[in-house]
Amino acid sequence: MVRVVLSNPMLAVTGSAKELDVTATNFRQLTLRLIDQWPALAELIDSSAVAIDGQIYQDAFAEPLQEQSEVFFMPRIEGG
């Protein structure tokens, strides 16, 4: 199971625990499962960055996930 940590704006949508366990072998599959359960998450997922096993992705899509992967949704990082 992949450990998923939602951002605070996502929590307001899901009303669930901050951390979830989701079965998925890649990021696309994981997001589709989350959106299937909470359709309003789609926009928030699209506007978030994500850290997969410590690696930050601004635009993750089909990145592979391992059985013990950690996925953190977080604000996008801007810069000057």
Next chain:
Amino acid sequence: MAEAVDYKQIGTTPVRPDGFDKVTGRAQFGADVNLPNMIHGKVLRSPHAHARIKSVDVSAALAMPGVHAAISAVDFPGGRMEGESDVSVDDVAQNVMARNKVLYHGHAVAAVAASTQRLAEQALQAIKVDYEVLEPVLDLVAAMDPAATLVNENNYTALAEKPEHPSNIADVERLERGNLEEGFLAADVVIEREYKCPMAHQGYIEPHACLASIDERGRGTVWCSTQGHFQHRASTASMLGKNMADLKFVATEIGGGFGGKTVVYLEPLATLLSEKSGRPVKMAMSREEVFRATGPSSATVARVRVGLRKDGTITAAQSWIAFEAGAFAGSPHKPGAMCIYAPYDIENFLVETFDVLVNKPKVAAYRAPGAPQAMHAFECALDEAAQLLDMDPLDLRLVNAAEEGTRAPYGPKFPPIGFKACLQAAKAHPNYSKPVPDGAGRGVAVGFWFNAGMQSSAEVNINENGSVMIIEGSPDIGGSRASMCLMAAETLGVDYDDVRAQVGDTESTGFCNVTGGSRTTFATGMAVTQACEAVIADCKRRAAMTWGVDEDQVEWEDGQAVPGPGVNADVKPLTLAELARKAGRTGGPITARASLNAQGAGASFSVNFADLRVDRETGKVDVLSFTAIQDAGKAIHPAYVEGQIQGGAVQGIGWALNEEYIFDDNGVLENAGFLDYRIPVASDLPMIDTEIVEVANPSHPFGVRGVGETPIVAPLAVCSNAVSRSLNMRIAELPMSPPRLLDAIEG
């Protein structure tokens, strides 16, 4: 900590490729481009900080001889924002040209194009604008009151459940972990204080400038000073309802940006004026316009509470930070929240940040946006704690320092990072062993920035003589052309002098995100490296064809194809020049391109310390020494890295000591020029001593981390801590200008 890899080109410091043109005046900046029949555009700006626009009448201006076009908000069709930005097109458009209300003093309300600049200025006087003046919202904390006057009656805080009433709070962020109450109960000492940072400008040398030449079909070219010509094209096209394929954007040489040139101000106006007049239109801001109407950094109010055990361990940290957004949503409050505790392994913490509208210019990115203000507050609190605990401030930070595997406050575990290496380098630095000069104070603070990857494209063409031409889409602000040439030379195994790089326009190269986020050497460098690797693969194929062997029997060494094991010993290596000369016989020109969305940007940490002395009679602060240590991952061109560190330190020192936007009660900026907005000059400063630490980023072929933003983060707190120690009283509000320090000294 030197990187063990032995590079031939990387790590050398060749003369910068753009230097000769710049010192001889040949370089073409935004305002240097001219075309036949060119006319000049000027902007009419609001005399009020907050007012309803009842009407705008440009007819009298348009009737003047020599005036070719005049526009106001009604001429903008609007449209869906395309391209890389997440910012609302409506906000960008209304910032470029006010629609129903003016939201800050200097907000654009109309523009004209005339045959001379003087005539254009006269035409502005003929434009009639009828205003209903409103109360300006100017105080950051007061603006958060639910009863405050609204900057935007349609602004509702971005919460999952829409609030019942609009307010000036556009957005909030909250990061937390552990149990605050337990953390504070475990503390032996607790520091609690409020800190303030002012609105400050990036202070780039070159004002915003552009030239637009649009034909009768609405198609044409825009030359502009920009950190991202693809983004400027997308914004302009969206705002004007155009197909972006109809606009070519050319990035001129740029005289600084630091985040302030990631957004459009003049380009849509010049494009529309050119289309309406049928003439090329040049627009250039005055310095006063730059101050009044472009995007500075956010002012902030931060309330910090931190608890520590006697051994220096942080047991709990709590922060509340309000960021001024200016007239439109979009302050860097989220990165501020993510940065504030990033250098430390803290079990119990909470940080809440707020994006607050006020009637001031819409803020823009400024080097590590959000981090300097947030980290100023926490780094000052830690310094006060170190004094209370009688600990060396570096030791206190070493006790709490994040390292590989530490969970960052924003979630993921850190990959290899160089924070502890920077702290250890600071402790070992000879400047740290020197005694603090009489009457001075030594300030210590640390900095952090995530750095970014994002999308980049590059093309590598091998000329007929084997020399190398790189075309990249990233405007060169901090020396990226030199870095690209070094990485290409290293990869290909050729001399640096045989490699050239140029920044392609939006029709000449693939998409690139803006030069920002300290991403270009990392991400565009990866694209260049990948393109060079494709060139090598192609060259090996051609050599194999020439020698009649299999491709896997060819190796690439020092810029030439060499026979591998099993190939006839008489076969002579083929240099890149030899392969290029015969390219016509082996498949045509040797060229390769790469486009990518670079992942794996490595976070960068810094440690700064400095000795400052306050003249107690005048309040003037002298910076006696300043040492900046930073992890670059790998310094591709160490002199450029050193320059980035020194430049960031100087900007941070300016922000700490003197720079601030001063508004009167009506929201009019009173110091819109460099005589009254005091940035540091060379005579104000000592040499900024630097030390580059190299803890390689494993996600980059050469170990690169970004370096451009982190250097500005620590100096604000370094200066505060040094001045506070010098005066033996805590100074928590920036800038520490002579009047403010005299007030503090005189009680």
